[in-house]
Amino acid sequence: MRRTEMAMAENDTPAAPPLEGGPGVRRSGALDGAPGGVAAVGRDAALRAVQVAxxxxxxxxxxxxxxARIGESTHEHLEILRGLLKAQVTAYLEHFVARRATLFSHTSTMYAGDMGGPGVISTTxxxxxxxxxxxxxxxxxxxxxLTDRRTLVIFGDRATGKSTLLNSLFELISVDERFVAVERGPDxxxxxxxxxxxRLGVDGDTDVPALFAKARRMTPGRLVVGEMHAPEARGFFAMLADDPRVGGLATLRAETVGRAVDDIVAALGGSVAEARAxxxxxxxxxxxxxxxxKCQPRLAAVWSVEGLRDGELVLREIDTGAPAASQLEAEA
Incomplete structure (x- = not known):
């Protein structure tokens, strides 16, 4: 693959340790002046009491x-609020007790209780x-x-906030747009x-080409893939190439932009020249x-595929006002 003005190394530096509890979470230490185990037991008991109260x-x-003298419809709203408030309290406190991690105030707790480890926490x-x-x-x-309907592939190592960012982007897209989502899990x-x-589920027995043929017939405005594996990559890029009106959104596990592009080219099959084209x-x-x-998720850089030159893909880093990717260990 062609190197651009922003250097890309093939020998990657190991990424920072995964963030405990997933993106949007900070670690929490033991209580001051007490051994970690004793403090944790006392703290958990106190939190359980707080939860009950x-x-x-x-x-x-x-x-x-x-x-009070209120209408029947208001009673229904109160029951909804009761369930919502109790779910929020339970999700937050159980998340903390299980993972020793405090959710940031801007992070939704709606899905925190379902997370067994690093995963998606929905936020805005x-x-x-x-x-x-x-x-x-x-x-x-x-x-x-997104306004220009460019296809976005959000990549990075494990537990770096890829799916969290992807979920947050949906609110920037008109509610009238038709989505088809292909997903292997609750991403x-x-x-x-x-x-x-x-939403179309994928597992080991799924006929992925038939699934993407079904997606084409639905004529969506946006095609979303929760985490792209080789079978999904082929259907994803083939569908987007055939219909430029469709905007794509996906995540991919890769440590550098060079690795991300190479993995996609390899997944598409056929000759390298055809895949790059x-x-x-x-x-x-x-x-x-x-x-x-500090193990906090950060957007490091944004790269645009500009086309082909001498049979190789040309990448350009988009200037966002943040430090260039050449200043980052993972891309330098």
Whole structure:
């Protein structure tokens, strides 16, 4: 693959350790002055007591309101609120007790209770900006790329916030757009809230070409792949190349932009020249997520495929106002 003005190394530096509890989480130490195990037991017991007390207060408050003279529809809203508030309290405290990790205030706890390890926590695009995962310039760049219907491939090592960023981007897309999502697991919780979305599951027995043929017949405005493996990569890029009106969104496990592009070219099959030509016709944008020195997820760089030159793909780093990727260990 062609090297650009921004150097890309084939020998990658190991990424920072995975973030405990997934993106949008910070570690929490033991209580001051007490051994870690003793402190943890006491803290857990105290949190359980807090959880019981809060749930009781929620029930009491809702019951008090229900005794007021209100309509039947208001009663229904109160029951919804009761369930929502109790779920939030339970998810937050159980997440902390199980993982010793405190969720940031801008991070949704809606899916935290379902996470057995690093995984997707649904949060907002604004939350990622406020939490420092994105800079303002990077956020503006991503918003413009979505408006231009460019295909975004969000790549990075494990637990660097790839799916968290992907889920946050959906709120920047009109609610009227039709989505088709291809997923192997619960990587796309934000799509549960979209009215015009068909979700197609993939497992080891799935006929992936037939699945993408079905996706084509649905004529979506956006095609989403939760985490791209070789079979999905072939269907994803073939469908986008055939219909430029469709905008693509996907995540990919790769440590550098060079590795991400090479893995996709290898997955497409056929000759290298044909695979590169297919990628060039789609003109995807590669968004690099990585963990910083404090194990917090950060958007490192945004790369655009500009076409082919002498049979090799040409990459250009998009200026977002953040430090260039050549200054990062993983890309230098």
């Amino acid at each position: 809060l749930l009781k207060e929620i029930d009491t408050a809702i019951s008090r309101l229900e005794h 695009f604004r939350g990622l900006l406020e939490g420092g995962t994105l800079t303002g310039g990077q956020g503006a760049t991503l918003a413009q790329l 796309l919780p934000a799509l549960k809230e979209r009215a015009f979305c068909v 297919l990628v060039a016709s789609v003109r995807p944008v590669f968004v690099h997520m990585r963990s910083d020195e």
